[in-house]
Amino acid sequence: MKRKPLTVIDRTRPALPLPVSYQLELESVWGKRWGAQNEIGKLREVLVQMPGSELAPPPRKQYKWYGLTSKIDLGRIREEHQQFVDVLKSEGVNVHSMNAPEGAHGPYSVLQGLWGTRDYGFVVDGGAIVCRPSLPWDRGAEPWWAKSILELGCPILLTVHGRGTLEGGNVIWLDSTHVCIGRSIRTNQDGIDQASFVLKSVGVEEIRVVPIPGWMDNLDWPAGGFAHLDCVFGYVDSGLALIYPAAVPFDFLEYLKQLGVRLIEVSPDEAKDYACNTLAIKPGKVLMLEGFRVSRRKLERQGVDVIPVEMDEFKKAGGGPHCATAPLIRDPAPKL
Numbered sequence: 001m002k003r004k005p006l007t008v009i010d011r012t013r014p015a016l017p018l019p020v021s022y023q024l025e026l027e028s029v030w031g032k033r034w035g036a037q038n039e040i041g042k043l044r045e046v047l048v049q050m051p052g053s054e055l056a057p058p059p060r061k062q063y064k065w066y067g068l069t070s071k072i073d074l075g076r077i078r079e080e081h082q083q084f085v086d087v088l089k090s091e092g093v094n095v096h097s098m099n100a101p102e103g104a105h106g107p108y109s110v111l112q113g114l115w116g117t118r119d120y121g122f123v124v125d126g127g128a129i130v131c132r133p134s135l136p137w138d139r140g141a142e143p144w145w146a147k148s149i150l151e152l153g154c155p156i157l158l159t160v161h162g163r164g165t166l167e168g169g170n171v172i173w174l175d176s177t178h179v180c181i182g183r184s185i186r187t188n189q190d191g192i193d194q195a196s197f198v199l200k201s202v203g204v205e206e207i208r209v210v211p212i213p214g215w216m217d218n219l220d221w222p223a224g225g226f227a228h229l230d231c232v233f234g235y236v237d238s239g240l241a242l243i244y245p246a247a248v249p250f251d252f253l254e255y256l257k258q259l260g261v262r263l264i265e266v267s268p269d270e271a272k273d274y275a276c277n278t279l280a281i282k283p284g285k286v287l288m289l290e291g292f293r294v295s296r297r298k299l300e301r302q303g304v305d306v307i308p309v310e311m312d313e314f315k316k317a318g319g320g321p322h323c324a325t326a327p328l329i330r331d332p333a334p335k336l
Contacts, residue, residue, distance in 0.1 A: 035125035036327035039235040044329040052102030077313035106140020117326040119167040120145035127155035134165040166191030169228030182229030185214035234276040244271035277320035
């Protein structure tokens with residue numbers, strides 16, 4: 001079917017540059033209105049990766065190097081992932097696979113974190129920012145993410161490079177114009193600065209950098225700190241969020257309150273197993289790891305519809321529903 005031109009063209013004269021914005025041409029040129037520049041708009045399309053043999057238990061003395069708390073049951077984690085995908089599909093989400101090969105290796109190690117598609121890139125209005133992981137067992141996974149979204153037809157606006165590091169788990173949207181980025185052991189200021197150029201070009205008015213405590217030799221709770229902002233901060237509805245306050249600076253709490261964001265405090269016992277790592281399906285409806293009764297009750301008292309998902313094996317690898325998904329298309333969401 002012939003598409004209607006976006007502007008009138010006089011073909012009797014020499015061709016000149018067209019005064020049509022990239023955003024107006026996006027769907028015509030790239031097939032879809034790619035963009036997930038918020039946390040809570042109706043989730044339409046997402047990228048996932050089925051866990052595979054890359055999670056085969058390493059020697060016990062290497063568990064901490066890989067960030068594992070204990071041995072992962074490969075059969076069980078695959079079952080949990082499939083159940084998770086089934087829930088997404090039942091909510092009307094179009095689920096795509098990253099299709100990285102099982103047991104894929106990067107330049108330093110087996111790519112143990114392939115299942116965490118959130119970390120390798122994120123999609124803003126108009127295209128993707130390809131991230132650059134920090135830790136050696138993730139470095140080299142980003143080309144699989146980039147290849148997958150290009151095959152889907154999503155343009156790439158930036159690839160973090162040089163000495164920059166940036167992981168999508170550190171990116172939390174408050175709305176399409178306000179974004180929080182955790183600066184941690186997994187994301188440095190260089191990576192944030194590189195991404196900021198693109199973020200400002202797509203309408204972001206404020207980028208709030210949030211320092212996150214990390215680790216040196218001791219990963220044991222509570223000394224081990226956190227890798228990503230989405231481990232301690234989960235935006236669940238317009239102006240409503242879960243937070244573990246001990247893991248963020250006090251001025252970040254003040255900042256959120258000044259913006260009118262209501263905060264639900266998560267206890268240490270639930271925070272350490274990623275109660276904040278929620279995934280919104282639409283405003284006020286979230287997927288949450290099963291078992292967090294206190295945090296769930298607090299959410300439900302605020303009118304949030306909570307769908308519990310069993311992902312116990314993922315906790316051992318350091319994440320939950322937010323980590324396991326890379327949103328590609330979301331509907332617009334309310335602004336603060």
